[in-house]
Amino acid sequence: MGYRSLFAPGCFKDRTIIVTGGGSGIGRCTAHELASLGAHVVLLGRKREKLDAVAREITEDGGACSLEALDIRDEEAVKAAVARIVAARGVIHGLVNNAGGQFPSPLAAISKKGFDAVVATNLTGGFLMAREVFLQSMSNHGGAIVNMxxxxxxxxxxxxxxxAARMGMxxxxxxxxxxxASTGTRVNAVAPGWVVSSGMDSYKDExxxxxxPLLKKEVPLQRLATESEVSAAIVFLLTDAAAFITGEVIKIDGGASCNTKIYxxxxxxxxxxxxxFHRAQAPKILGGEGKE
Known part of the structure; x- marks a missing residue:
């Protein structure tokens, strides 16, 4: 059994697409879907062992991928990684700027170091990836970028x-x-609400x-999103069917952003x-087996 994508088989044949944060969660799921549709996926993240595990899964499923282990907050590392990808693949057709991270805290308790770290991961790192992919490939060939x-x-x-970082993005x-736009490069974004993902198990605060487990009650559709529902929106924005869509955001939140809290x-x-996603694993916090 493979990925049950709703998109046409082979629609990304001969295309190279980078997925940052590809070692877990939404990034892992999106990488699987893109590979199932014929893309050569470049998995990018900080922890090589996680990237290796996803790469093995994709290969076992018959997909094609490679990987780059680096911190997207490191400008020189980003420049070098994108250069290696261009040298190996020729053209970068898509970038999924998915990598991110945060920790729960009220504003008054956030240190400058903590604030800077989250902004660097969720905004600056995404900017560096987009800029380098544009300068080293898309400025000459066009392409599609989807930000998180x-x-x-x-x-x-x-x-x-x-x-603050997400709204900056x-x-x-x-x-x-x-x-x-004049180069044929499209840039869009997705805005997920609460997603049933392994990331939920990363929160240690009791x-x-x-x-x-109570979050779904604040969502008009009364449930959380699946990783594959977020991936489907990302994949659509990368397809040729979205060729006239740029500068837009798709909200994937079950109507939560429309909830006035009064109704x-x-x-x-x-x-x-x-x-x-045939390899999806629900987080332990919601009764699943989780994923290391």
Whole structure:
């Protein structure tokens, strides 16, 4: 059994697409879907052992991939990695700027070091990746970039550092979409809400862990997203079918960003999740087996 994508088989044949944060969560899922559709996926992340594990999965499933282990906050490392990819593959057709990370904290308790670290990962690192992919390939050949935001509309209490960075990425997406349009480069973004992903097991704070099973009650569709529902939006924005879409954001939050907190939400099980990822593993916090 392979990835159950809804997109046409082979639609990314002979294309090279980088996925940052490809060693786990949404990045792992997206890399699998792209590889199942014929892309050569370049997995990029800090921990080589995680990238190796995903690369083995993709190869076992019949896909093609390579990997680059680096910290996207390191400008020189990013420049060198993109240069190696261009030397090996010739053209970079797509970039999924997925890598990110944060920790729960009220603003008053966040140190400058902590704030800088989250902004560097969620904003600056994504900028460096996009800039180098553009300068070293897409400025000459065009391509598609999909950046990662989050449901931070109207603020992100408890994660203000991440919210600030994600909204910065929104403006970066819109700016790049205009500045790079003449080269045939499209730049869009996705903004997931709460996603059933291995990342949920990374939170150690007991208060946060207690909240996770309750999150669905704040979502109009009364459930959380699957990784494959986020991947499907990313993949669509990379396809030729999205050739006239740039500077846009697709919200994947079950209507949570529309919730006024005043309108009473009804309990429902009417919304059925799309389960495309054949290797998906629910986090332990939600009763799954998790993934190391």
């Amino acid at each position: 935001l989050a449901d931070a509309w109207g603020g992100m209490p408890g994660m203000g550092h991440s919210g 929104l403006n970066l997406t819109q700016t790049a979409a205009v500045e790079w 208060g946060v862990k207690a909240l996770i 009473p939400l009804e309990e429902t099980s009417a919304s059925k999740p799309y389960e495309g």
